[in-house]
Amino acid sequence: MRVSMNLELKDIPGQLVLALQPISGIKGNILSVVHHHDERTPRGSIPVHVLFELDKDKLDELIWQLEKNGVLVARVGEKRLHEKMSVMLIGHIVHTDIRDTIDAVDSTGCAEVVDLALSMPGIEQVSSAFMMIHASTKENLMSALDILHKTADRKELLMIEPIKNTI
Amino acid sequence: MKDIKISIIGFGDVGQGVVQVLSQKQQTLEKLGVNIKVVAIADSRSSLVNADGIDLKKAVKVKRNTGIVGRRGSTTAEIIKNTDHDLVVEVTPTDINTGEPGLTNILTAIESGKHVVTSNKGPFARNYAKLMKAAKDHGVVLRYEATVGGAMPIINLIEENLAGNTIERIDGILNGTCNYILTRMGEETLDYQHALLEAQELGIAEADPTYDVMGIDAACKLVILANTAYNNNTVFDDVSITGITKITPQALELADKNGYRVRLICEVSEQVLSVAPKLVPKKHPLAVGGTLNIATIHTDLSKMVTISGIGAGSIETASAILSDIIHIYRACLANTR
Incomplete structure (x- = not known):
């Protein structure tokens, strides 16, 4: 399954790896990462867009791990190709x-x-x-x-x- | 009653169809207040002139028995120039490359101050703008409804009924032969050659089907539509053309399983001029079968207008020619009021 995810990172160093490590950790295949360095969400966090391939049944576990790392999962889109x-x-x-x-x-x-x-x-x-x-x-x-x-x-x-x- | 004296240049199927329609519709024409008198008929080898009006039945009979309509000697140009008449019906065979003999015939008629009604696509393939300008310069009318879609009145629809609309695009099936072949290939899983032979036997395809199956005939009609809709001096060489000869019954079967028909579609817009086989959803208005012609005109105000009709045949073509003649007669009448 292809997953497209909008994440929000805290504005402190070392956050991107906290967002990407869990994905590769459960054998997800990262296809694209767009790190919006200069942008801030209304909450003051940095938006990141990640596109990756993953077994469907691992998605819940991944979200749990990301949130545990302090990464906010703002949106999960399973279908990118519409x-x-x-x-x-x-x-x-x-x-x-x-x-x-x-x-x-x-x-x-x-x-x-x-x-x-x-x-x-x-x-x-x-x-x-x-x-x-x-x-x-x-x-x-x-x-x-x-x-x-x-x-x-x-x-x-x-x-x-x-x-x-x-x- | 107003007399309109006309000549018929070209006396094959269409020319004879015109004669038949004129005889058949005499009463209707009388009611309209017009008497169409044929004063000259020319074929490629001979001609017949009678200032009092030609006996049309006899002319057809002579042509069928002898292969020629009258006496040899005069050239077509001489007939057009020297016979006293108002309107030339130009129905010689189409040559897309040179446009001849139609191109010269039409120009000769225009230059000698005669209105022209034609079914011949050839002259328009590369000279639409030149012909229309010549007609305008000489104060005569050139009409060509019969060149596109046979009996389907698409030129009139664009020029008059949809006047004021911006034409965004026209999609259409403008070649009945290709549509027949694709329909039969799909229905009976016939291969291309087989369906073509069947069409030839039924008289739907010509002995040399090149113009039809390679998309050339459709492209020429598309040029005429583009010029009518956009007045943009489109020529034949501007059109991207793909024919139907590579299509297989297996491909049609595959398309069918997925909900599509394959049809040779003409697409005309200011950006695109293309003739190519396209996938058409089965429920789409353009998914017609048989020899029908059909077109959808996409406009800003009227949105979609779809028109369909029989695309070929001598009587159907003659119907379009007759309507053009009547149109010119009415326009002349309005001018003299």
Whole structure:
């Protein structure tokens, strides 16, 4: 599960490690940390935004540990990727390294292929893939789509997007 | 009763359709107070002129029996220039690359002070602005409803009914042949070649289907729509075009399972000019089947207006031509009042 967390730290040295150590301590995989040094919350604390991957059943334990360290957990968001779109690819999808095609989207960091259905009628025949892409914002979705478009062009795949306003 | 003397340049399916509609609608036209008299007909090899009005049934019969409509000798330009008439119906075949022979025919008509009604897309592919300017400079009207969507009155809708609106975008299916092929491929799991053959046998696709299946025909219609909506001197080469030849029945099946149809969609806005296959949700108004044409116009005031109709066929096209002729007649009448 991907977790996005807004934390608040006391304005004294050594607080960030108190916030991050518990996450890696229970084998969470930290993807991004944004430390808003110059900002202060109304309470006078420093806001930090952390994005990480973690087993779902460990979340409660993590929150308990953070609070024990004096870190305030202001918001927990489990779902970061709320923009979605379906696209279809037609061509020699498997022969042109489907993993690489998916990575092109995933490597953007803010969009990923969350579902993939393949139809492969025969070895010499072209295949089709129906993909669902999720992204954090509309802009990120569009840039992921643009990257996928370029990848498809390079691999001579036909990419079919949804008609506008149905994204 | 006002006489309108017209010539018909091009006497294939559409030209003959116009003649048939004029005969069929004589009473309706009389009620409108107009008598449309065909004084000249030209095909690619011959011509027929009669200042008192041509016997239309006989002309069709001669054309069908002999392959030509009249005598050889005169050029089309001579017929347009030298015959005394008010309006030229230009219905020669479309050539998107050169625009000819339509381009020269239309310019000749305009320069000799005649109104023009055409179903020919070719001349507009790269010369829309030039043609409209020529018509304006010579004080004549050039109308082209029949070039886009056959019987579906989309040009009129944009120019008149939605006048004052800002057109944000137009999405549409403007090629019945592609829509038929994609519909059949989806319904019966036919491969592309098979569905194309079926369409050819039914007369829906031409022997050389390139213009249709590569998206060229749709792109040309899109150019006309863009110019009509935005008056922005769009030319054919501005359009990004993807055809339907790479689509497989398996892909359509996959789309279907996920709630989508695949349709060749034209998208026109001030930023985007594209013809490409798109995923269309099954409940979307544009998810139509068969040879239908359909378009949704997105505007600021009226929001979405969707129009659909039969996109091809000689009588349907002739219907659009007739409505343009009547429109010009009414405009002339208003001017002389």
